[in-house]
Amino acid sequence: MKTSRRDFLQKTALFTGVFTLGFDWFSADASAMEVVGSAGRFNAFLSIDSLGKVILYSPNPEIGQGIKTAFPVVVAEELDVDWAQVQVEQANLDTKLFERQLTGGSGALKHSWERLRKAGATVRKMMMQAAADQWKVDVSTCKTAKGVVLGPAGQKATYGSLAEAAAKLPVPTEVTFKDRKDYKIIGSRVKGVDNKNVITGKPLFGIDIRKPGMVFAQIVRPPFGATLKSFSADDVKKMPGIIDVVSFKNKVAIVGENTYAILQARASLRCDYGSDAPLESTETHQKWFDEGMKSDKAQVMRKDGDFTAAIATATKVIEATYECPFISHSPMEPMNFFADVKSDSVLLAGPTQVPQPAQKAVSDLLKIPSDKIQVEISKMGGGFGRRLSNDFVLEAAELSSIIKKPVLVMWTREDDMTGGTYRPAVRYHFKAGIDASGNIVAFYLRGVGLNAGNSTRQDNFPVGAIENVLIESIDQKSAVTTGPWRAPITNFLGFAEQAFLDEVAEAAGKDPIQMRLALLDRVKTKPVGKITYEPARFEEVIKQVAEKSQWKKKPGVHQGFSVYYSHLSYVAQVAEVKVENGKPKVTKVTAVTDCGEVVNLSGAENQVKGAIIDGMGHAMFAKLNFQAGVASPNNFNTYRMIRGNEVPVIDAHFVNNGIAPTGLGEPALPPTGGSIANAIYAATKKRHYKQPFS
């Protein structure tokens, strides 16, 4: 840590002021947040008071990925305290203290692993020094255990008793970390720190925010691409419980005293829309895909060797086209946000994965400096990428600035499902040429995405193992808004690629696992061009999943294999399918994950199982159609979510090799559609090229 003594004092002073406000608006125990004298905040991540209370601050937004538990686990391990001793608090946005206060890209642990360890180890060293000074012994003769410093002659001093003295010491610049064999908390099963509040129904989420003087609002949004021409608000304004009806940016906001009053008013609101260009439909999107596939304007993302020449020499050519629709994120907690805009300051509160960009966006919109905009981060009822977009934050802020009231804007499920920033719709075309011995000599991929950016991942496997490669991308602009959706791009590219490689293996007469291993062997000896993955780590998850799933050793069970590298982690899967009453049923998925060090085994299993269920559910059921710029379906009665009676057994294993931890919120999702589709093929000889399967 580069924290200097002066910084520390400044930060302590800062936090004495800020943290007594607390993050939890309802059950805030102000005294629990107070920093006791100078023996309080040691650094951004932790404080210890003279009574021995250890508070660990988790800066990153919690969307169900378990970061609020995982971060403190790392600090507590190096601090060497008993987990039962610690209290965990969500830190609000503080750009001075924290560098990456966001949730996205499965990047939090990768980014913060060293910082968290240092935060804990530094304070542990200060505690030992304080004790050594007190006992007049050399610090190297002292040890720690469970929040107590142990001296050479059997002396004992708790961290609490040492806190005040320790806080006056210079902050050490060099610290040593624990050997991982001595870990007591890291790698164990640690329960979610919010469990107690969740199971007793505490108001933790954005939708639960209540502030003095607050009003409620819902916003009626136009079809994609349409403009608001007029709306009839006079009758609506007279309805009971309605405070105001205002319009901004083609939207109409109904402000009211309670949710039901607003819901009723909405039913009476009439909005007329127009548009300069024809509004988009699913047919429009299909036409764009067709055109994109024929276009000569593709951007070349990667070129190794000479694909065109090589494919001409191939003894067999395999081609396939894959396609996925726009889908909604549909977190169980629909979008919502609280804003209280005053003339020279703003309070924002609610579920955002990106508090700092939210602050910046509101600052730009309202021309109020960022340092006058406070952001409170609530727990989130799921995110899946949806809360990386700031549209709903900006709406709340703009509405509050218009009505000059603190307001909670709530989206109904229908608003949430039709309101955009979807997973982009994408079509892929793959082509592979194999020689007489079944080796892939040429590989081609074109992705055509609708507001997808680069819909390929041009440096990912099997690239690096093939001499002649051409990868192209076309991004077609659409009025339908898109955004990152759990494992952006790879959530479908992973399926398409792994399904295609299965087809290639079959055409080459090779076992799909052996084919991958042979390709990786090639990468290990002489990679072609730039690669982003480590072939040895790829190989390990493949070998382990083959063993754990008893690949091809289970008579009567149809298996499908896939493996994918994303967010710096590696996941191999084998899915099993049985045919029941003539229909394929996914009965089991075995997954082996290399995400480096497993910080919290319970949380890690949750992420892997959850991502597999997510991947399977969306591959099987999810689809939005468009007609005149409007998405349908708009609720769970017709937009099918996977349910508890449809999930296979999931056997989740971890390589747990001690490498610095990498992402886990997303990586288990991309291989899922592929392992399942390949198992369905093994069972039925029917290949899936489109999602959803059903």
Next chain:
Amino acid sequence: MAINCTVNKKKVSLDIDPNTPLLWALRDHLSLLGTKYGCGIAQCGACTVWVNGEPMRSCVLPISAVSNAQITTIEGLDPAGKHPVQQAWDELDVPQCGYCQAGQIMTAAGLLKNNPHPTDQEIIDGMSGNICRCGTYHRIQEAVKLASKKIKK
């Protein structure tokens, strides 16, 4: 005319539109925020509460239908979190985002009240009306089993 009912053993009087769904009466008028909105059309189960001891979807239940009824929400199941279902949920670390879990817990506790020792299939069937977007389904099913064990035969 006000609707009178009992919520978590407290008598309440709701002088609001009798068509108001119980969910919004609880959340907006009684400040009981534990019961969650998920879909508004009785499809996801996030809003599950007990009406006279039976799990019901509060998002489609007008308060006119709960006159004189005994209503139990997640806040009233056991405020200390000691109900066997709550304990099992914590022990097996069920929640991910946690948003749907109040509805899951009220459904599970209702299931076990009527059938304290369900078979695996009864658990799967009994819980499949509740959506969990994070996919905590396995742990939900295991936790119902664990809670069932905690309820003495």
